[in-house]
Amino acid sequence: MSAVIKKPFYLCPPWNILFEFHKLERLTPWNINIAYLLRSFLEEMEKTGQVDFRASGVALDSSALIYLMKSKLLLKLEEPPSPPKPPKDFIPPPLYLPLRHELTSTTIKHLLEVLDDVLKTEKLFRPERLVSKPVLPTPSEILPQLDQYLMEIELQMEKLHAVLSQKVKGTGIIQFSTLVKGMERLEAIRTFILLLFLAQYSRVHLWQDENSEEIYIAIGEVSIAESERTAT
């Protein structure tokens, strides 16, 4: 029993086609992926350590031949075959999911709980923006009963004027922040609107410091240096 001589790897598929010329001519060149064959041939050679320059030469020669065959076919205007079509299969119609009403468990309580979290983050990350650009409540919130409020506006104006006069003892200047100290936000906004009305009737004078953004309210005949007025 002589030892079986082991065939070199390149005489096994898929590389064998590069070494069997008689087969090569019968094959359709489009079915041969030269790049793949050569790459894997080199990889295999490296892996097995069977470095054989003669075999490499033959492989290269065969590849060139296959390449030539492809080029000839193209010159004869034979188009390469289109990529294989997917197998035909029955495509069923869409499956509509049955519709079921389902009550969900989220309640307004959950909404408010997460709102709490979100607003905390808002305070944490954007304090400067919040101060400089407060989101004002809508007018209907400030003046919930508009008609009634308008009817009473003159009365309210008188009341505010009286309060102001009392605070400055007849004539004088008071800061807006002092006036609204301790007030609810909505109340402060209402007061501000009333001040605008009073200013329109020239019962008070308003101006704002550009740097501190403080609003000053002058009641009665107070002489104000023009230079101090940056805005009214």
Next chain:
Amino acid sequence: MQKAKEQLLKLDENSKRKQAVEKTQKELALVEAALYVAGRPLDLKELCSVLKTRSKNKTRTLVRTLMKEYANRNTALELLELKDERYVLQLKAELTLHVKKLVKRPLLSMGPLKTLAYIAYRQPVSQKRVTEMRGHHSYGHIKQLKEMSLVIGERKGRSTLLRTTGYFADYFGLSHERSIMKRQLKKVFEKKIMSNEK
């Protein structure tokens, strides 16, 4: 001969009547289907579109017939007419407590819910502001909230203003009027904070 003719006429009439009844049955089923899957109040316009009719009168008659049927059936569900001719199919309140434990799925997961809460509280609020506050994930949240009709966006110049929808108000039992809704939210919210601080 005359008699045969009369009989034929009668048969014809009967089959026409039968067809009309069947049609009404089908339309009633459509109204019921709409109210069932919506799970929220629907107005006549929405019901008309399901019925593919423009006649509000027809739709009103149908939904009121269905209301009567529900009332007669005396089941777990009730069909109610709300303000502004809106109709809702819902579980009778007295049964809620007994089946509450079966309700497990939340409307939204935590992330999108937070984004929704923020939009509701600050609305109308620019998409940019929401993203700044809630991070870049909120793009996905906003998309989901829009798909679920909880939020709508409105282009205003170069930015998009977000606000909540009527469906949002219905779901949480809030007013459709935005200023009232915000006041309601604020009120409940402040009450909650107060009670937490105690």
Next chain:
Amino acid sequence: MQKAKEQLLKLDENSKRKQAVEKTQKELALVEAALYVAGRPLDLKELCSVLKTRSKNKTRTLVRTLMKEYANRNTALELLELKDERYVLQLKAELTLHVKKLVKRPLLSMGPLKTLAYIAYRQPVSQKRVTEMRGHHSYGHIKQLKEMSLVIGERKGRSTLLRTTGYFADYFGLSHERSIMKRQLKKVFEKKIMSNEK
């Protein structure tokens, strides 16, 4: 005197009978309420807990009575019994298309629904095959279907085999047994194709 006694007895019996009927009505309403809010199949255990009874027999009788009532009413809804004595209340399939737009939950659009149908029909099927058959968009479909727990993928060597989940079977009221499910699906598809060709 004797007569009066008899009459009293009879009255008593009547009122007892009336009470029993009322009790059953109430229990039926509870079962209906449970199925309405759950929006998914409920098993006898869950229904027992809502009725606060341990008797599966009693619960089974009640839910089957309700099934019959629903079948007789001929409304938009149907109450079905699934495998393992699970029961579900849902909209009749033929009405889905008419009211789909009113659903606020994100539903699957046509593409993913087709991909789902294909996977269900051919399962277990390699992801590669699905993509060949349904185009490259189906990657997204598969992702969505997995997210909704309708489909799962299993690595097998270098390819992924796709199949539908138990949740899918429940959702469609199909058998969990794959071969039976496929037969059921085939029937559904044939029916749909027939009705489309008409």
